[in-house]
Amino acid sequence: MALKFEITAKCGKARRGRLHTKHGIINTPAFMPVGTCATVKAMMPESVAATGAEILLGNTYHLMLRPGADLVEKMGGLHKFMNWNKPILTDSGGFQVMSLSGLRKLSEDGVAFASHVDGKKFFLSPEESIKIQHKLDSNITMCMDECVKLPADHKRVQQSTEMSMRWAKRSLDAFVDRDGYGIFGIQQGGDYQDLRAYSAEQLKSIGGFSGYAIGGLAVGEGQEKMFEVLDYAPDMLPQDKPRYLMGVGRPDDIVGAVIRGVDMFDCVMPTRSGRTSQAFTARGTVNIRNARHREDERPLEEECDCPLCQNYSRAYIHHLQKCNEVLAVMLLTWHNLRYYQRLMKGLRTAIEQGNLEGFAKEFYQRQSLGDIEDL
Amino acid sequence: MALKFEITAKCGKARRGRLHTKHGIINTPAFMPVGTCATVKAMMPESVAATGAEILLGNTYHLMLRPGADLVEKMGGLHKFMNWNKPILTDSGGFQVMSLSGLRKLSEDGVAFASHVDGKKFFLSPEESIKIQHKLDSNITMCMDECVKLPADHKRVQQSTEMSMRWAKRSLDAFVDRDGYGIFGIQQGGDYQDLRAYSAEQLKSIGGFSGYAIGGLAVGEGQEKMFEVLDYAPDMLPQDKPRYLMGVGRPDDIVGAVIRGVDMFDCVMPTRSGRTSQAFTARGTVNIRNARHREDERPLEEECDCPLCQNYSRAYIHHLQKCNEVLAVMLLTWHNLRYYQRLMKGLRTAIEQGNLEGFAKEFYQRQSLGDIEDL
Numbered sequence: 006m007a008l009k010f011e012i013t014a015k016c017g018k019a020r021r022g023r024l025h026t027k028h029g030i031i032n033t034p035a036f037m038p039v040g041t042c043a044t045v046k047a048m049m050p051e052s053v054a055a056t057g058a059e060i061l062l063g064n065t066y067h068l069m070l071r072p073g074a075d076l077v078e079k080m081g082g083l084h085k086f087m088n089w090n091k092p093i094l095t096d097s098g099g100f101q102v103m104s105l106s107g108l109r110k111l112s113e114d115g116v117a118f119a120s121h122v123d124g125k126k127f128f129l130s131p132e133e134s135i136k137i138q139h140k141l142d143s144n145i146t147m148c149m150d151e152c153v154k155l156p157a158d159h160k161r162v163q164q165s166t167e168m169s170m171r172w173a174k175r176s177l178d179a180f181v182d183r184d185g186y187g188i189f190g191i192q193q194g195g196d197y198q199d200l201r202a203y204s205a206e207q208l209k210s211i212g213g214f215s216g217y218a219i220g221g222l223a224v225g226e227g228q229e230k231m232f233e234v235l236d237y238a239p240d241m242l243p244q245d246k247p248r249y250l251m252g253v254g255r256p257d258d259i260v261g262a263v264i265r266g267v268d269m270f271d272c273v274m275p276t277r278s279g280r281t282s283q284a285f286t287a288r289g290t291v292n293i294r295n296a297r298h299r300e301d302e303r304p305l306e307e308e309c310d311c312p313l314c315q316n317y318s319r320a321y322i323h324h325l326q327k328c329n330e331v332l333a334v335m336l337l338t339w340h341n342l343r344y345y346q347r348l349m350k351g352l353r354t355a356i357e358q359g360n361l362e363g364f365a366k367e368f369y370q371r372q373s374l375g376d377i378e379d380l
Numbered sequence: 381m382a383l384k385f386e387i388t389a390k391c392g393k394a395r396r397g398r399l400h401t402k403h404g405i406i407n408t409p410a411f412m413p414v415g416t417c418a419t420v421k422a423m424m425p426e427s428v429a430a431t432g433a434e435i436l437l438g439n440t441y442h443l444m445l446r447p448g449a450d451l452v453e454k455m456g457g458l459h460k461f462m463n464w465n466k467p468i469l470t471d472s473g474g475f476q477v478m479s480l481s482g483l484r485k486l487s488e489d490g491v492a493f494a495s496h497v498d499g500k501k502f503f504l505s506p507e508e509s510i511k512i513q514h515k516l517d518s519n520i521t522m523c524m525d526e527c528v529k530l531p532a533d534h535k536r537v538q539q540s541t542e543m544s545m546r547w548a549k550r551s552l553d554a555f556v557d558r559d560g561y562g563i564f565g566i567q568q569g570g571d572y573q574d575l576r577a578y579s580a581e582q583l584k585s586i587g588g589f590s591g592y593a594i595g596g597l598a599v600g601e602g603q604e605k606m607f608e609v610l611d612y613a614p615d616m617l618p619q620d621k622p623r624y625l626m627g628v629g630r631p632d633d634i635v636g637a638v639i640r641g642v643d644m645f646d647c648v649m650p651t652r653s654g655r656t657s658q659a660f661t662a663r664g665t666v667n668i669r670n671a672r673h674r675e676d677e678r679p680l681e682e683e684c685d686c687p688l689c690q691n692y693s694r695a696y697i698h699h700l701q702k703c704n705e706v707l708a709v710m711l712l713t714w715h716n717l718r719y720y721q722r723l724m725k726g727l728r729t730a731i732e733q734g735n736l737e738g739f740a741k742e743f744y745q746r747q748s749l750g751d752i753e754d755l
Contacts, residue, residue: 042699042700042703042705043696043699043700044700044705044707046705046706046707047706047707047710048707049687049707049710067703071699071702071703072674072695072699072702076674076675076695076699079675079677080677080693080695080696086693086695086696087696088691088692088696299447299451300451300454302454302455312424316463317463318455318461320447320451320455320461321418321455321461321462321463323447324417324418324446324447324451325417325418325419327446327447328417328446330417330419330421331421331422331706331709331710332419332421332422332423332424335422335424335706335710
């Protein structure tokens with residue numbers, strides 16, 4: 006077994022687990038901050054670890070362009086290069102490449118594309134993607150697949166899913182199995198139950214995967230539709246392997262997905278929001294640029310133990326924002342990542358205590374309260 | 381006595397001292413990082429402290445505009461507002477205001493100007509500047525003066541220096557003396573020895589200053605001319621008080637000035653350079669954006685104990701720069717501030733050991749070697 010996964014508690018469909026990798030254990034349900042270009046934007050890696058993150062996501066597309074997989078390999082792998090000694094998951098690069106409008110050409114073999122940086126031409130195939138992820142020394146390699154934007158008709162999704170399953174086999178065949186490293190298959194099928202079932206069966210029959218991603222969601226279908234798919238899709242996957250919902254999401258998306266049996270998440274939202282003045286709190290989002298914070302001596306969130314909330318007033322963060330100071334981005338990113346990790350910790354504890362329903366109820370109630378200003 | 385200053389060792393004209401303030405001791409010779417808008421750009425305050433900095437400089441001009449002195453006072457002062465519990469020195473704001481071309485009008489009374497942020501009109505007088513610095517809770521308040529750009533003729537510098545001395549008296553009169561707080565007089569006189577002597581005598585006859593700045597240098601006159609003035613200007617000031625060379629400078633400027641009896645420095649160079657890819661090292665400056673660093677596994681500086689040099693390769697920092705990642709700015713700023721503090725520590729130790737000449741000789745030799753790449 007490439008990656009060992011233990012489930013230590015269950016609550017309904019939700020699972021509390023531990024995924025063992027060469028670079029350490031990931032407690033699930035887990036949230037993975039995104040470190041696109043070998044850095045979580047505006048964070049020191051030791052600060053990312055201090056938020057409670059146990060695994061990062063790296064983007065194969067960005068890293069293959071800059072600095073290039075060969076250079077990262079020469080530098081001893083991505084962990085050493087970016088000074089992050091905990092586990093790393095890399096995506097296949099396929100999703101970003103296929104988002105390059107007008108610059109790419111898709112075939113059964115793979116995708117030809119031009120770099121958004123300098124126009125240089127590349128060809129990404131399942132085999133090439135896996136090879137790059139190997140050079141990066143990724144603990145969790147993702148299969149290369151095609152991800153269809155929803156809504157899409159059944160035929161389109163079926164054809165795409167069938168190709169993704171052929172690509173899954175090619176990805177697995179290209180993967181070099183090592184202890185503490187693994188490859189995840191990706192279930193596709195859009196919002197069609199039959200295609201989700203087909204995809205799950207294909208992946209199971211290929212075998213050899215250390216975990217399964219639920220792909221093709223959070224692509225414009227809305228939360229209601231996403232939850233509808235999550236009501237059945239995770240159940241089709243092996244019970245004893247971790248399930249990863251790619252690119253999700255907002256805090257309320259995550260709570261709903263954990264309840265439906267998802268174990269892993271990644272999203273740029275906490276880091277990106279840190280760069281646009283938006284903070285996540287137990288009482289919903291707060292935009293610190295708003296003038297009402299100008300003279301507010303209170304911390305952003307009383308209960309939070311991050312440096313922003315421990316050491317600064319809302320007035321100070323507001324001031325930094327107005328002056329476009331980098332420290333505002335640094336502190337807000339830290340707070341947001343810490344908020345996400347506190348949420349995951351809360352979910353893990355609730356599962357252990359068999360109280361996920363109560364946790365979720367309180368979570369949704371508090372989110373709807375609005376910022377303390379409005380009390 | 382408002383601020384106690386002890387001199388614990390001397391070496392030639394150079395002095396090793398300790399300046400006691402309400403917020404702690406400053407070991408001199410000292411370098412003060414600049415925290416213009418209540419933040420040292422791209423640094424957490426605890427990281428600034430970790431570089432060895434014992435005092436920051438805050439800019440009255442920027443703070444009076446944003447967030448405003450009244451707000452900072454309401455928030456408990458600048459230390460609390462920005463989470464920096466060590467000493468703070470503030471400039472008078474005069475230098476920045478008078479640099480606003482076309483937007484200001486100078487008279488004996490003070491300077492009328494329009495904010496560069498929103499065009500709002502302000503009037504800054506010596507009394508108003510001291511009042512603002514008081515509201516900020518600055519440990520070391522600076523007199524408001526006029527600083528003439530060099531070269532300038534004798535009559536122009538004389539008239540300006542005479543007004544600055546009248547302003548020094550008005551500044552001192554407006555200062556509220558408290559234990560652990562002090563006000564520094566500023567010697568002007570350009571590069572005219574008679575006017576430097578006149579200015580020093582005037583300040584001494586006013587009395588009541590906890591220290592003396594040497595103003596009006598590093599304004600375009602070049603290092604040779606600056607050292608020429610520093611060969612006599614510091615000697616004119618009281619021996620038992622700290623001497624502060626405003627806005628200086630490059631590492632070699634600082635070494636030369638310490639030899640000539642200067643105790644305190646501030647400069648935006650280490651922080652600003654951190655935002656333009658330039659790193660200070662014992663072997664001179666290095667631009668990490670240069671392509672020769674692309675595959676360089678070595679640390680920027682073997683002997684440096686900052687996070688950049690301890691945890692990353694030149695290749696990684698080069699990569700971050702190419703991708704315009706904030707972390708590059710964070711790490712380079714940290715390294716540069718640490719380089720400056722290591723230099724100051726070296727100077728202090730050399731004075732204690734009576735070996736300043738040997739230290740300086742080695743310093744200048746190594747600076748001229750060029751980066752290790754060229755070995």
